[in-house]
Amino acid sequence: xxxxxxxxxxxxxxxxxxxxxxxxxxxxxxxxxxxxxxxxxxxxxxxxxxxxxxxxxxxxxxxxxxxxxxxxxxxxxxxxxxxxxxxxxxxxxxxxxxxxxxxxxxxxxxxxxxxxxxxxxxxxxxxxxxxxxxxxxxxxxxxxxxxxxxxxxxxxxxxxxxxxxxxxxxxxxxxxxxxxxxxxxxxxxxxxxxxxxxxxxxxxxxxxxxxxxxxxxxxxxxxxxxxxxxxxxxxxxxxxxxxxxxxxxxxxxxxx
Amino acid sequence: xxxxxxxxxxxxxxxxxxxxxxxxxxxxxxxxxxxxxxxxxxxxxxxxxxxxxxxxxxxxxxxxxxxxxxxxxxxxxxxxxxxxxxxxxxxxxxxxxxxxxxxxxxxxxxxxxxxxxxxxxxxxxxxxxxxxxxxxxxxxxxxxxxxxxxxxxxxxxxxxxxxxxxxxxxxxxxxxxxxxxxxxxxxxxxxxxxxxxxxxxxxxxxxxxxxxxxxxxxxxxxxxxxxxxxxxxxxxxxxxxxxxxxxxxxxxxxxxxxxxxxxxxxxxxxxxxxxxxxxxxxxxxxxxxxxxxxxxxxxxxxxxxxxxxxxxxxxxxxxxxxxxxxxxxxxxxxxxxxxxxxxxxxxxxxxxxxxx
Amino acid sequence: xxxxxxxxxxxxxxxxxxxxxxxxxxxxxxxxxxxxxxxxxxxxxxxxxxxxxxxxxxxxxxxxxxxxxxxxxxxxxxxxxxxxxxxxxxxxxxxxxxxxxxxxxxxxxxxxxxxxxxxxxxxxxxxxxxxxxxxxxxxxxxxxxxxxxxxxxxxxxxxxxxxxxxxxxxxxxxxxxxxxxxxxxxxxxxxxxxxxxxxxxxxxxxxxxxxxxxxxxxxxxxxxxxxxxxxxxxxxxxxxxxxxxxxxxxxxxxxxxxxxxxxxxxxxxxxxxxxxxxxxxxxxxxxxxxxxxxxxxxxx
Numbered sequence: 001x002x003x004x005x006x007x008x009x010x011x012x013x014x015x016x017x018x019x020x021x022x023x024x025x026x027x028x029x030x031x032x033x034x035x036x037x038x039x040x041x042x043x044x045x046x047x048x049x050x051x052x053x054x055x056x057x058x059x060x061x062x063x064x065x066x067x068x069x070x071x072x073x074x075x076x077x078x079x080x081x082x083x084x085x086x087x088x089x090x091x092x093x094x095x096x097x098x099x100x101x102x103x104x105x106x107x108x109x110x111x112x113x114x115x116x117x118x119x120x121x122x123x124x125x126x127x128x129x130x131x132x133x134x135x136x137x138x139x140x141x142x143x144x145x146x147x148x149x150x151x152x153x154x155x156x157x158x159x160x161x162x163x164x165x166x167x168x169x170x171x172x173x174x175x176x177x178x179x180x181x182x183x184x185x186x187x188x189x190x191x192x193x194x195x196x197x198x199x200x201x202x203x204x205x206x207x208x209x210x211x212x213x214x215x216x217x218x219x220x221x222x223x224x225x226x227x228x229x230x231x232x233x234x235x236x237x238x239x240x241x242x243x244x245x246x247x248x249x250x251x252x253x254x255x256x
Numbered sequence: 257x258x259x260x261x262x263x264x265x266x267x268x269x270x271x272x273x274x275x276x277x278x279x280x281x282x283x284x285x286x287x288x289x290x291x292x293x294x295x296x297x298x299x300x301x302x303x304x305x306x307x308x309x310x311x312x313x314x315x316x317x318x319x320x321x322x323x324x325x326x327x328x329x330x331x332x333x334x335x336x337x338x339x340x341x342x343x344x345x346x347x348x349x350x351x352x353x354x355x356x357x358x359x360x361x362x363x364x365x366x367x368x369x370x371x372x373x374x375x376x377x378x379x380x381x382x383x384x385x386x387x388x389x390x391x392x393x394x395x396x397x398x399x400x401x402x403x404x405x406x407x408x409x410x411x412x413x414x415x416x417x418x419x420x421x422x423x424x425x426x427x428x429x430x431x432x433x434x435x436x437x438x439x440x441x442x443x444x445x446x447x448x449x450x451x452x453x454x455x456x457x458x459x460x461x462x463x464x465x466x467x468x469x470x471x472x473x474x475x476x477x478x479x480x481x482x483x484x485x486x487x488x489x490x491x492x493x494x495x496x497x498x499x500x501x502x503x504x505x506x507x508x509x510x511x512x513x514x515x516x517x518x519x520x521x522x523x524x525x526x527x528x529x530x531x532x533x534x535x536x537x538x539x540x541x542x543x544x545x546x547x548x549x550x551x552x553x554x555x556x557x558x559x560x561x562x563x564x565x566x567x568x569x570x571x572x573x574x575x576x577x578x579x580x581x582x583x584x585x586x587x588x589x590x591x592x593x594x595x596x597x598x599x600x601x602x603x604x605x606x607x608x609x610x611x612x
Numbered sequence: 613x614x615x616x617x618x619x620x621x622x623x624x625x626x627x628x629x630x631x632x633x634x635x636x637x638x639x640x641x642x643x644x645x646x647x648x649x650x651x652x653x654x655x656x657x658x659x660x661x662x663x664x665x666x667x668x669x670x671x672x673x674x675x676x677x678x679x680x681x682x683x684x685x686x687x688x689x690x691x692x693x694x695x696x697x698x699x700x701x702x703x704x705x706x707x708x709x710x711x712x713x714x715x716x717x718x719x720x721x722x723x724x725x726x727x728x729x730x731x732x733x734x735x736x737x738x739x740x741x742x743x744x745x746x747x748x749x750x751x752x753x754x755x756x757x758x759x760x761x762x763x764x765x766x767x768x769x770x771x772x773x774x775x776x777x778x779x780x781x782x783x784x785x786x787x788x789x790x791x792x793x794x795x796x797x798x799x800x801x802x803x804x805x806x807x808x809x810x811x812x813x814x815x816x817x818x819x820x821x822x823x824x825x826x827x828x829x830x831x832x833x834x835x836x837x838x839x840x841x842x843x844x845x846x847x848x849x850x851x852x853x854x855x856x857x858x859x860x861x862x863x864x865x866x867x868x869x870x871x872x873x874x875x876x877x878x879x880x881x882x883x884x885x886x887x888x889x890x891x892x893x894x895x896x897x898x899x900x901x902x903x904x905x906x907x908x909x910x911x912x
Contacts, residue, residue, distance in 0.1 A: 002721045002838075004721075005716070005717035005720060005721030006717065006721050006722070007714060008714065008717050009714060009717045009718065009721070009722070009730060010793075012734070012791075012814065013712045013730075013733060013734070015788065016734060016788065016791065016793075018752055018758075019737075019745050019748035019749050019752060019788065020737050020740060020745070020748070022747045022751055022758055022855075023745065025743055026751070031480075032501060033476055033477050033501055033503075033841075034477055034480075034751060035480050035481070035750075035875045036756065036757075036761070052780040059729070073643040074641075075645060078638045078642065079638060079642035079643065080640055081637050082638035082639045085639075086631065086635045088635055090652075094643065096894060096897075096898070097643075097646070097651070097888070098844060099647065099841070099893065099894055099897070100650065100651070100654060100890060101650045102841070102842070103846070103849060103889070104654060104849065104886055104887075104890060105849040105850075105851065105866060105869055105870065105886060105895050107851075107870055107873050107874075107888050108654075108657060108869065108873065108882065108883060109650060109653065109654065110332070111657070111873060112653035112654050112656055112657040113649065113653045114331065115651075115653065115656060115878055116652055116845075118335040118336075118885045123792070124336070131325070131645075131648070131649045132499060132649055134645060134649070135645055135646055135649030135650045136650075138642050138645065138646060139646075140842065142642065143797075143838045143841060143842060144796065144797060144800070145824065146838065147797050147800045147801055147834050147835050147838045148800045150801070151800060151801050151803070151804040151832040151835075152804065162768075175810050181799075181800065181803065182800050185731075185735070185796045185800065185891065187733050188732075188738075189738070189793070189796070191739070192360055192735075192738040192739055195739055195741075196738070196741060196742045197670070198741075200745070200841055202324070206321075207292050207319050207320065207321035207339070209320050213741055213743070213892070216741055216743055216744065217324065217743065218297040218322040219297060219472045220323060220471045220743070223298075223472055223473035223476055223477075224473060226743075229628075229744065229813055230742060232741055235739070236736065236739055236740055239736070239739050240732075240736055243732055243736075244729065244732065247725075247728050247729065247732060248725075249367075251845055260642075278794075301905050304673050322875065325874035325875060325876075327873070327874060327875065327877035328874065329875075330668070331668060345886065351668065355669075356670050357670055361895070363685075428855075429875065430871070430875050431875075462860075466777065466859060466860065467777055467860060468855075468860060468862075470855060477750075481754055481756070482755075482756070483754065492844070496728075529839035538688045583725065593671070593877075594877065597876060597878055597881075600875060600876035600878065601686060601871070603871075604686070604688070604868055604871065605686065605688050607867075608688040608689075608691060608692050608863055609688070609862075610860040610861075610863070611695070611858075611861045611863035612691070612860070
């Protein structure tokens with residue numbers, strides 16, 4: 001049974017990584033039009049090394065994604081806490097309200113934000129991007145952490161309190177460590193939502209400040225080159241290393 | 257599209273918008289030092305070699321903001337008053353921008369090269385409204401047929417031939433699709449009277465339609481992967497594909513003629529740097545820039561007669577953009593919103609039919 | 613999703629302040645943020661959906677309900693909507709099955725650091741750009757693409773197995789994009805299972821399907837529901853995957869709505885279609901979660 005499960009996981013990984021491997025391989029393919037057969041070349045990496053616009057936008061994207069992940073995870077976790085641990089009138093409505101930001105295509109939300117931010121004077125620029133990205137990531141955080149809350153048994157917290165622990169202490173000592181995997185997962189999603197977000201960034205970034213997805217999205221009219229694959233590969237390998245090191249050292253409250 | 261009766265509420269609203277906009281406009285930039293251009297990405301104005309030369313010649317730095325659809329460009333102008341200096345506008349959109357006060361009439365005395373612009377284009381009602389020229393015609397191009405080398409196509413109707421079963425790529429653009437349907441059925445591309453006939457003509461292509469492309473990138477990569485043989489495509493795009501990517505493609509204008517579009521450069525209302533904007537527009541229609549752009553990169557046809565004449569005779573751009581293709585009645589023009597909506601719904605219906 | 617089955621007594625501890633104060637304090641940052649950045653802008657858009665034209669020009673605006681009649685005036689939209697819902701259904705179903713099994717395998721067949729590494733590896737493909745990822749799929753699925761090449765290498769005589777530009781291709785691309793959500797949410801729900809429960813069931817002679825349907829699936833229900841929300845809801849509004857992977861069959865509500873915003877400049881119609889779709893989605897989930905809550909209320 002264990003063998004079978006591991007084989008299945010292997011197949012899932014193959015499925016998930018098929019396009020990723022192709023993406024990485026094409027960064028080393030000579031043809032500008034991604035033509036096959038494959039012909040090895042490092043020209044796209046050398047082109048990338050002098051493409052400051054692309055590199056800057058990649059850097060901007062990471063900064064933005066980190067800020068988004070931190071802010072969205074913090075405020076989303078608080079909301080998830082209230083939604084799953086408290087009963088109050090309107091709770092179902094609040095939960096249903098998480099759907100519109102996910103359901104309404106980003107194009108519409110982005111247009112709406114552009115108009116609204118213009119009317120209210122929020123304007124465009126990095127601050128507007130942070131506002132938009134966090135808002136889009138929050139529902140994901142609430143849903144993921146909320147799922148975790150449902151599975152962490154509330155009676156443990158209660159038991160701690162009946163033994164004299166304060167609610168805050170009980171939360172930090174019992175619930176938070178148990179929730180750690182959910183919170184980490186939610187943060188990873190928030191990071192991904194921001195990193196992949198191009199429509200809203202497109203509307204809200206000011207001239208001169210761009211993010212990587214915006215570069216890709218505006219390049220698609222004329223054609224994006226394997227430089228995009230090169231920078232995507234570097235970003236992915238970089239984050240993979242960073243997060244694996246992090247997982248090694250952070251030792252999340254033992255996943256039971 | 258004329259005769260807008262303005263209602264007071266709206267005037268109030270726009271005043272409020274303007275007030276908010278004024279207070280939130282981008283921070284003041286060093287006078288004379290910088291201009292902001294709103295255009296498609298990779299469409300001439302942002303060529304690095306040209307911008308370097310321009311900065312060397314005038315000391316003006318050029319910053320770009322991009323749009324991904326014409327509708328979006330108008331939205332960006334409306335929501336960023338005072339942010340842009342130069343904006344690119346299609347012939348069909350100039351009147352909308354002008355009546356809304358988004359662009360100002362061009363002061364041709366500051367654009368010396370405008371004297372060489374094809375006078376027919378300059379006086380074209382799409383650019384000149386109430387005797388005032390709003391945008392300087394910059395380049396024109398065509399949307400017609402691009403086919404693998406060796407394929408001959410005499411008429412748009414040939415696209416439905418069984419020989420191209422599952423080998424045709426259509427431009428996913430409602431205006432282009434309807435215009436092509438109008439040409440297939442012998443109607444005016446800007447004001448066809450028999451829309452059901454156009455629907456039928458477009459539906460007849462279904463067995464041949466392999467895909468609908470929505471970007472030059474997608475067209476190039478799919479053509480390179482041998483996914484289709486015939487397609488509806490842009491003249492400038494075909495030149496770039498053939499010259500830069502060495503793709504075996506020919507641009508064909510069938511007997512019905514091509515769908516022609518003209519793009520102009522306009523000065524935005526309340527441009528922070530009007531002098532710089534005029535200098536940049538002048539630079540863009542200069543034959544020197546055009547020849548370099550057309551031969552190095554691949555471009556549509558210049559609206560500047562001298563610039564077109566300066567192209568080497570064997571140049572691909574010159575061969576594709578024959579002056580006789582530039583027929584005024586085939587130029588995509590401004591139209592009422594209701595008609596635009598009808599065209600879009602027609603194309604949605606045809607696409608739904610393709611998808612069945 | 614709402615889960616009333618766990619009325620909490622844990623909040624008994626908050627004594628100093630009335631409970632609503634702390635509840636509000638917990639909710640305010642997230643919902644305040646959402647109000648400014650999403651709800652108010654979308655409310656504006658909702659207002660626009662009743663206007664006769666996009667209210668950005670200077671032409672007079674009239675209020676109308678006609679955009680909400682689109683499904684009657686343009687009957688071909690019904691067909692598109694049905695196909696879109698089916699696409700969402702298939703994608704969600706495929707994600708639910710694969711995601712549940714993958715999460716189960718993670719929980720039951722892996723341990724410790726290895727499990728963490730695997731989980732991270734599953735989430736990482738997410739960190740690449742969606743557009744680039746979908747484009748990579750075209751190179752895998754197209755004729756003479758990667759998959760076809762491998763197939764010809766294995767079976768040189770056989771025909772092409774290219775499936776680019778089909779509904780299957782769209783679903784593959786979508787499943788790839790949303791599977792990690794489902795795996796993570798199912799994993800979070802399943803990781804709390806007590807081995808003792810399963811062992812007890814086994815020792816009592818329960819067959820595997822009994823364990824699956826009576827223990828595992830009910831336990832995973834909160835994860836399956838959240839995962840379904842995170843998959844189905846964005847999928848029916850998606851336009852990139854259908855456009856790029858679907859070819860001529862890639863016409864969905866998402867692409868129709870996108871066209872209204874990019875080509876047609878008809879925001880009211882685009883918005884009304886989108887809000888109609890939202891209403892349908894909310895109705896589906898309200899019904900669905902009600903049923904599920906009754907079905908699994910005791911165990912979740």
